[in-house]
Amino acid sequence: MLTLLANGSRLLRPATGNEHSPTSSSSRRRGPIFLPSPAFPLAAFAVALFLSLTAQAQSIHGLAKLRVDDLRLSSYITAQQAVALAADEAGRAESVTIFLNLGVSKLYIEVYRSGLEVEEATLAALRDFYEGEEFLTAGAIATVSGEGFGVEADTGMYWLNYQATKTREDIERVIRRTARVFDTLIVDDFFCTGDESAMSAEAKGDRSWSEYRRALMTEVAEKHVVGPAREENPDIHLIVKYPQWYDRFHVYGYDVLSFPKLFDEVWVGTETRGAYTPRFGYTQPYEAFVNYRWLAGIAGEKIGGGWFDHADCDALDYIDQAWQSVLAGAKEIVLFEYSVLKADHPGHALLQRDFEALADLAKHVAEHPVSGIPAYKPAHSDPGGETYVMDFLGMLGVPLIPTHVWPSGRGTLYLPAHAAADPAAAGRAVDHIAGGSSIVMSLGFVATDPLLAEKAGLDGPAELHPMTATTLLAGGEKRSGSGLRLAGRMKPGTAQAVLTAVVDGEEVPFLTLLKSGEQHVWVLNIHTYSQADLEAADESLLSPAPIGMLDMEQEWVDIVRYAFTHALPWKATAPGRVTVQPLGDTGFYVQNYRQEPSEANFTFTNGPHEATVFTLNESGGYDANVLRGDKLELSMPPRSGVWVKRLGR
Numbered sequence: 178m179l180t181l182l183a184n185g186s187r188l189l190r191p192a193t194g195n196e197h198s199p200t201s202s203s204s205r206r207r208g209p210i211f212l213p214s215p216a217f218p219l220a221a222f223a224v225a226l227f228l229s230l231t232a233q234a235q236s237i238h239g240l241a242k243l244r245v246d247d248l249r250l251s252s253y254i255t256a257q258q259a260v261a262l263a264a265d266e267a268g269r270a271e272s273v274t275i276f277l278n279l280g281v282s283k284l285y286i287e288v289y290r291s292g293l294e295v296e297e298a299t300l301a302a303l304r305d306f307y308e309g310e311e312f313l314t315a316g317a318i319a320t321v322s323g324e325g326f327g328v329e330a331d332t333g334m335y336w337l338n339y340q341a342t343k344t345r346e347d348i349e350r351v352i353r354r355t356a357r358v359f360d361t362l363i364v365d366d367f368f369c370t371g372d373e374s375a376m377s378a379e380a381k382g383d384r385s386w387s388e389y390r391r392a393l394m395t396e397v398a399e400k401h402v403v404g405p406a407r408e409e410n411p412d413i414h415l416i417v418k419y420p421q422w423y424d425r426f427h428v429y430g431y432d433v434l435s436f437p438k439l440f441d442e443v444w445v446g447t448e449t450r451g452a453y454t455p456r457f458g459y460t461q462p463y464e465a466f467v468n469y470r471w472l473a474g475i476a477g478e479k480i481g482g483g484w485f486d487h488a489d490c491d492a493l494d495y496i497d498q499a500w501q502s503v504l505a506g507a508k509e510i511v512l513f514e515y516s517v518l519k520a521d522h523p524g525h526a527l528l529q530r531d532f533e534a535l536a537d538l539a540k541h542v543a544e545h546p547v548s549g550i551p552a553y554k555p556a557h558s559d560p561g562g563e564t565y566v567m568d569f570l571g572m573l574g575v576p577l578i579p580t581h582v583w584p585s586g587r588g589t590l591y592l593p594a595h596a597a598a599d600p601a602a603a604g605r606a607v608d609h610i611a612g613g614s615s616i617v618m619s620l621g622f623v624a625t626d627p628l629l630a631e632k633a634g635l636d637g638p639a640e641l642h643p644m645t646a647t648t649l650l651a652g653g654e655k656r657s658g659s660g661l662r663l664a665g666r667m668k669p670g671t672a673q674a675v676l677t678a679v680v681d682g683e684e685v686p687f688l689t690l691l692k693s694g695e696q697h698v699w700v701l702n703i704h705t706y707s708q709a710d711l712e713a714a715d716e717s718l719l720s721p722a723p724i725g726m727l728d729m730e731q732e733w734v735d736i737v738r739y740a741f742t743h744a745l746p747w748k749a750t751a752p753g754r755v756t757v758q759p760l761g762d763t764g765f766y767v768q769n770y771r772q773e774p775s776e777a778n779f780t781f782t783n784g785p786h787e788a789t790v791f792t793l794n795e796s797g798g799y800d801a802n803v804l805r806g807d808k809l810e811l812s813m814p815p816r817s818g819v820w821v822k823r824l825g826r
Contacts, residue, residue: 237529241280244536247543249509250528251283251482252276253317254303256290258515263299273310275518279525280532283313285363285511289351291335292323300358315416316359318351321367330372334717336429338372339397340380349401356409364402366420366446369394369429371717387557390430395439403439418444418484421460422718423468424564424595427557429717433475433581434556443476444511445469447483447502449494452770456489458719461727462497462770463571463756466547469505471554471579482509487517487524493816495524496531497770500818503539504547504758504766538766538820545761549576550617550741551584552591558598561621562643562664562707566593569705569726572770573734574749574757575741587614589697589744594621607632615697617740620664623700633700634672634691641665643704644685646678646725651732655679660725662704663687672700675740676733688740699740727753746783751775755813764822769813777811779821788821 241250254262262269276284284307288295304314322329322337327344330336337344355362370377370390381389398417406413417440419431426433437443447465450457465483473480483502487495502510512518518525552567560566567577570591577591583605584590590609596602603626609616610632623629624639646661663678667686674686691698705724714721729737731752738749738757747765749757755777759765764786769775779786787805790812804811811819 237280237532238277240533241282244533245282247508248503248532248536248539249282249482250280250532251285251313251509251511252279252281252518253285253511253514254287255319255514255516256287256293256295259286259295259303260293260299263303269306272515272519273307275515276312279512279518279528281312281512281518283315283509285315285317286359287317287319287365288355288358289326290319290323291321292326294326294351294354297354297358300355304358314359315361315363316355317363317365318348318355319365319367320348330370331374332371334371336367336370336372338374338377339370339393339430340372340374340377345397345401348397349405352402353405353409356406356413360410360412361414361416362406363416363418363444364440366418368398368417369420369426369431371429387427387430391427391432391435391557394430395432395435398436398439414442415440416442416444416481419446419468419472420718421446421448421464421468423464423471424560425718427559432557433472437476437479441479442481443472443479444481445472445483445505445507446485447498447505447507448485448488448513449498449501450486450489451491451494453723453772454489455722458716458721459723460720461565461568461572462501462768464565464568465498465501466505466758467567467571467577467579469502469507470547471581473506474579475556475581480506482511483507484511484513486513487522490522490524492523492527495522496527497768497816499528499531499535500538500768503535504542506542506546508539508543541760541763545763547576547578547758547766548761549578549759550589550591551580552577552593553584553599553602554579554581554593554595555598555602556581558595560705561594561597562641562704562710563594563619563621564706564711565720566619566703566705568720569724570737570741571756572727572754574738574751574753574755576758576765577741587612589615589617589741591617591619591741592622593619596622597625603629610696610698613694613696615695615699615744617699617701620667620700620702621704623667624665630667632691633689633698634670635689635700636668636670639665639667643707643710644680646680646685646687648679649687649729649733650677650679650684651730660723661687661729662724662726663702664704665702667700667702672698676736678702688737690740695744697740697743701737701740729753746781748780749777751777760820762823763826764820766818766820767811767813768818770816772815774815775813777813779809779811781807781809781823783823785824786821787824788819790819 286303307314321335327347328338328341330338417436445468449460449462449465452461485498571577592606620639624641627638630638642665644663648655669686669689672689672691675690676688677684678687687702689700711721734753735750752775754770755775756768767777785806790802
């Protein structure tokens with residue numbers, strides 16, 4: 178039974194039979210390698226890690242081949258790297274060793290990037306070389322601007338002006354070249370535009386920029402990518418890869434409805450990187466899960482793998498991306514890209530160490546997908562002031578499952594501001610409440626229809642005006658609450674103000690509840706980022722600043738989590754940045770993303786559960802503690818995870 182907690186990592190197998198005890202460091206399967214928290218410098222563990230990982234590197238390739246049906250690791254070679262490798266025999270041999278030591282079995286070889294087009298003969302030679310070394314190969318293209326290629330968009334970000342004839346001609350030329358060499362082609366995540374030139378403005382006409390760009394990119398995909406590729410190679414398998422920023426797709430031309438129809442497969446960016454740093458936005462790890470699952474719901478059987486990189490990642494940031502990719506359902510992961518694999522990164526050691534556990538989880542998730550509370554985000558929906566709100570709620574231990582269609586069934590559902598993109602959503606919400614089912618609504622959604630406020634027990638319509646709390650009220654006492662963003666003001670009528678914030682001396686409800694028997698109607702007064710917030714920070718795609726919601730005291734976090742999960746067969750108490758992802762009725766996965774140890778306690782109403790917890794002892798070894806019962810108290814080290822199994826399942 179895989180009921181395990183890995184210290185500083187994830188899942189490990191407990192010692193059984195003739196295997197070594199958890200104190201052994203001689204085998205990846207026989208005990209955990211402790212990845213230090215920030216309080217334990219990496220240098221102090223360098224020798225132990227090297228000795229253990231040398232053996233792992235020798236065996237990872239064989240293990241990866243055995244588990245390829247559960248989880249495949251792939252990598253990416255940029256156009257610049259492709260040219261260099263083609264000219265360097267020793268470099269090619271070195272690349273084979275590097276790929277094998279990471280368990281990579283498939284390579285995506287790029288044809289174009291940043292003005293460099295790789296010659297067809299060079300591509301064919303690289304294809305033949307790597308296939309001779311038993312790698313699968315595919316072609317790839319990064320549609321970014323470069324000298325002599327296409328017409329650069331006037332808004333920067335390396336994007337192209339797809340209204341321009343030269344851009345279309347250049348894209349089509351490269352696509353045809355690729356299709357003559359490879360039977361699979363992936364389009365990297367620059368296939369969008371922010372161009373606002375006179376040429377584009379004239380073509381846009383009376384449409385919004387979003388409508389124009391989605392129609393434009395769909396046309397370019399059909400006429401200059403899919404069509405020409407199939408003319409050159411009728412059997413080619415075409416993949417479109419979406420970036421990570423799902424709440425901004427519609428703004429820049431990523432059409433989540435038309436692309437899956439045109440392409441054979443849909444890949445997803447799960448590159449969340451560092452949650453505490455500004456370089457790529459204060460992106461939360463749960464975003465990888467939300468992005469993948471939302472697109473998987475749209476793409477259906479066409480959903481493919483996940484894709485992440487090393488940028489702005491420490492070792493734990495890097496491996497976190499792998500775990501959330503697998504939890505979302507990815508069966509293949511692309512490690513971007515070869516130059517970083519060659520230079521090495523501390524996350525590679527964790528990937529080698531965790532690979533079998535990741536494969537075990539991928540196999541389990543294929544049969545028991547992560548379940549939870551449906552969150553309604555229609556295709557091309559604008560988030561209002563709740564950009565990436567699902568990522569932040571997920572980091573509070575709320576197991577949100579994004580869906581692009583109205584959730585079926587009568588269970589609890591969540592309606593963020595995005596839901597208002599569906600003109601029937603308000604009426605459906607009223608029917609859901611009238612049917613006696615529980616619901617959580619963001620104030621941004623409630624404000625779209627006065628009837629919603631009435632059904633939620635509010636006095637009058639909501640007033641949307643973003644504000645920041647100075648303190649929070651809990652148990653009648655003032656608590657620290659600096660940085661918590663609220664969407665506006667609402668007045669409880671028959672509803673109860675469960676959580677209240679203080680803004681400039683005024684008490685403003687943060688969470689209200691109207692309860693009737695087992696039915697709960699909650700309103701969450703939440704604001705993450707609006708278009709104005711993004712523009713003020715000169716940001717277009719990612720989270721521009723930290724928000725105080727993740728730093729609320731645990732008492733508040735537990736109440737917010739309860740609003741969503743009160744009808745589920747488990748109750749949790751844990752601070753913010755501890756995620757909870759149920760694996761159907763078989764158990765769940767818990768992750769502590771905090772920089773310090775945390776307690777996560779669970780009570781179950783559907784039978785006993787079990788977890789084996791490995792903790793570092795004073796002698797430097799590991800003590801195994803098996804927890805079993807209707808209640809579990811998990812003492813989780815910083816940045817660690819646990820897979821809890823329901824007994825008998």
